[in-house]
Amino acid sequence: MVTTDLFGVAGDLPVPADYNGDGKADIALYRPSNGTWYLSTNPATNYGAVQFGTPGGGDKPVQGDYDDDGKADVAIFRPSEGTWYIRGSMAGIFAVAWGAAGDIAVPADYGGDGDREIAVFRNGTWYVNDATVLPPTLVDSTVQWGTTGDKPVPAAYVPEQ
Numbered sequence: 001m002v003t004t005d006l007f008g009v010a011g012d013l014p015v016p017a018d019y020n021g022d023g024k025a026d027i028a029l030y031r032p033s034n035g036t037w038y039l040s041t042n043p044a045t046n047y048g049a050v051q052f053g054t055p056g057g058g059d060k061p062v063q064g065d066y067d068d069d070g071k072a073d074v075a076i077f078r079p080s081e082g083t084w085y086i087r088g089s090m091a092g093i094f095a096v097a098w099g100a101a102g103d104i105a106v107p108a109d110y111g112g113d114g115d116r117e118i119a120v121f122r123n124g125t126w127y128v129n130d131a132t133v134l135p136p137t138l139v140d141s142t143v144q145w146g147t148t149g150d151k152p153v154p155a156a157y158v159p160e161q
Contacts, residue, residue: 007040007047017063017072019089026072030061037061037074050074052087059085062107064116067091077105077120084118098129123148 012029019026020041027040035053052074053059059076066073067088075086082099096118099105103120110117110128119128 008038012038013061015061015063018065018070019063019072019074021069021071028063032056032059035059050087052076052085054078060105062105064107065114066116066118068115077107079103079105082120096129099127103127 007027008029009031011033012031015028015030015037016025017028018024019028019039022041029038030036030053031038032053033056035051035055035057037050037052039048039050041048053061053076057078058080059078062075062077062084063072064075065071066075066086067090069088069090071089073086073088075084077084077099079099080101082097082101082103084096084098084105085093086096087093098118099120100122103122106119106121106126107116108119109115110119111130117128117130119126121127
């Protein structure tokens with residue numbers, strides 16, 4: 001069965017993930033122009049909007065399950081300051097300074113425990129926060145894998161703006 005759903009406007013970024021914990025990816029968009037997330041966890045009955053990000057501020061959406069409750073969390077990485085802002089569905093809103101201006105966000109499950117780790121790539125080096133508590137404490141895992149000018153291929157989808 002093929003279905004279509006008109007959702008979004010020009011300039012929106014797709015941010016699909018399982019926001020309601022039903023095991024299926026939900027249709028979702030991040031609108032950089034106004035810093036708002038538009039989520040469709042059930043297209044027939046439930047469309048919602050969450051303002052989480054700086055309008056036009058260059059925030060990168062980095063959705064994922066950061067608080068280990070089986071639901072994707074709305075999250076942004078602000079590359080201008082190297083800070084992650086996470087709206088955890090269980091842990092609440094918190095910020096983590098992890099990175100530096102210009103870093104590339106590369107969140108993924110690096111520890112194999114099912115949790116999304118905060119991570120950045122800078123000039124051939126991967127900096128992973130291996131924390132297991134939220135908000136994360138700084139538990140650094142650094143791996144040199146690449147050189148200056150390389151582009152990382154993250155395990156998680158982070159849309160380009």
